[in-house]
Amino acid sequence: MEISGKDIKYSIFNTGDNNTIIFNRQHQLNFIELSAEQREKYRKGSPDAFYDGAQPNWANIAKQDDAPRDIYKEIHTYLTGADGPGYRNAIILAPSGEGKTTLLMRLAWDLAEADHPVFWYDEIAESDFTLQEVERQFEKPPILCFDDAHLHLEDIAKLVKSLRREGLPFYTLMAARRFEWRSLNETSQISGLREFTITKLSYEEADAIIKRLEERNYLGALEKLDSHEERIRRLLDRYENAMNRDTWAADGQLLPAMLEVHHDGDFQRIVLSVLEDVKKHEKGDLLLDCYALLAAVHRFGFWLGREVFFKALTSRRDDTGSMISVMQLLRTDLDGELIELKESGPRLMTRHAIIARVACTLLAERFGYDLTEGVYAPLLEAVAARCDENPKTPERKLLTMLPLAYEQDAKQARDEKERQHLNDLARALHQEALGVIQRHKLQDAVVYQVAALRAKRDKRFDEARKLFQRGVQADPNHAPSLQAWALMEKDLKRFDEARQLFQRGVQA
Incomplete structure (x- = not known):
């Protein structure tokens, strides 16, 4: 059930015993229930090219295409053992491409097969699921599953806090990229979280x-x-x-x-060979442009909707034809390739984030792509234009998350040269994001806050202060911006200013 307040939408979950869970949200959390009916539907589905670089779909899991992992039993026992806390929160940590999503899906499937109520988080799924229904239909606590949990921390933390406050027993089972999760210190926001790390292949x-x-x-x-x-x-x-x-x-x-x-x-040579073959296609330039836009986003696990994708593409070239013809071209001429288009509802992705990452490097080094001006600039412009039509479009997060993702990559760089290159990309994307929200007059305090924090790290304090001011003007009640600004002023010994900002942040 949802109700709308003046500016905030609330999601209300009734537990069935006169307890009501309410927490502020900009959108409702959506889940797909792995019910017997849903699992039967997946069994009849077509498996993906799991052994050739594609992430598994539920048909792969149903047909047991995946192989057992050593850590499976330990996680399963933690979640199902008779002795244990009423609230159990588990997270699988591993780099991208090491099998964490596959293991998460396998655990979710097997738990559902054993009659546990299992719900898979899907940010765009249409769902009428409420926790009241779970209480009425099942005797066991619901298990809420989140892939790429590092991208949904705020949602998960609010949900866990709310459910615990109301005393409803539940479990969470998550997967996240190890470095991103730990570098952002998420574990401090979800208490009682047990980590399970996929390490070296045995x-x-x-x-x-x-x-x-x-x-x-x-x-x-x-x-x-x-x-x-x-x-x-x-x-x-x-x-x-x-x-x-x-x-x-x-x-x-x-x-x-x-x-x-x-x-x-060699992996890199394999991907290069595929790109070179695509380049020889009659419409090779168009195909590579399409792939570059998708890969530039999916390399970090993000996705594009068709409208944003097509708008960015048409700003790069004027010979694209219709969206229908472009989508048909991608589906037919890249089908089965390592760089093929993957569709999940309205989401467009590539076969796998690691392949996209390597392909982006090759597109820049071997095919002359300017990632900043030629790919990300039209992409962020398209996102902002889409926000004009729909302020809550999911791709809006790319304005902040793409620059931050490059900053995270820079921390893992092989050497100083690569670190500088990635930091330069992050800085350029911060500036591009600021430019598009100003041109489109978007009131986005988060973009200003992220840019301000970067300026602060670079010791450009006057610039950071101006960016914080712009963010607070966009949203006077944006507590994170006020608090971050206050901390900067405190560090600079401007205690009166810091005190006033802290007070405003508390009241926001």
Whole structure:
């Protein structure tokens, strides 16, 4: 149930025992229930190219295309064991491409199969789910699952706090990129959170993966090796080589290793070969432009809607044709490729974030793409234009999250040269985001706050102060901006100003 206040929408979950949970939100949390009916629908679905770089879909999980992970039993026992707290919060941490989403989906599926009420968070799903229905239909506590939890921290923290305050038993099961989660210090915001980390691929896990490949007749280049043992060793060798390369500093090694053993080649050269083949297509330039826009966003796990994507594309070139014709071109001419288009409802993505990350580097170095001016500038302009039509469009978060994502990458850079390059990109995107919200007159305090904090880190305090002022003008009650501004003034020994700002932040 939802009600609207003056400027705030509230979500109200009735627990069924005269307790009501209310928390401020800009939108309702949406979940897909992994009910018996929903699971049967997934069983009849078409599995994705899971062994060729695609993230699994529920059909892959239903058909058990994934291989067992060593840490599975420990997490499952924590969630289902008789001895344990009434509130259980678990998070799976790993780099991108190391299998955390697959493991999260496997656990969610198996728990649902064992009659646990399991709900999968989907920010755009249409859902009438309320916790009252869970209480009425199930005896076991609901298990709420969140993938990429580092992108939804505020929502999750509010939900956990609200449910605990009202005394409703529940479990949360999450997955997040390890570095992003820990660098943002999320664990301090969700108490009682237990971390489970996917580490190095074990022999037993490699054995299970090879067995799956053999069962599915998807060995690829591994078929040249005669024995099961040789295939295990080849996968482990490729995995070790990937670990020892600086190329994957910000990502996992399992996905590159899987692609290398299947295609018998170096991961970067494999992706480059695909891009070069696409370039030779009759409409190769258009296809690469389309992919560049999607990859520039999905490299961080984000996605684009069709309207924003097409608006950004048409600002780059005037020979695109209609949106329908472009989508058809992408679906047919990139189908099955490592850089293929993936669609999930209105969301457009690439096959996998790691592939997108490597492809972005290659597009810049080998194909002459200017990521800042040629890709991100039209993209952020399209986001702002879309916000004019719909202020709550999900892509609006890209105005703040893309610059921050590059800052996170810079912290994991291989060397000082790369760190400087990534920081320059982050700075350019901050400026671009500021420019588009000013041109479109968007009242977005968060964009100003993020830019102000960056200026503060660079010791450009006068500039930071002006940005904080602009943000507070956009939203006089934006407490995070007021508090961050107050902390800066306190550090600068401007105690009177800091005190006034703190007071305004408390009252906001």
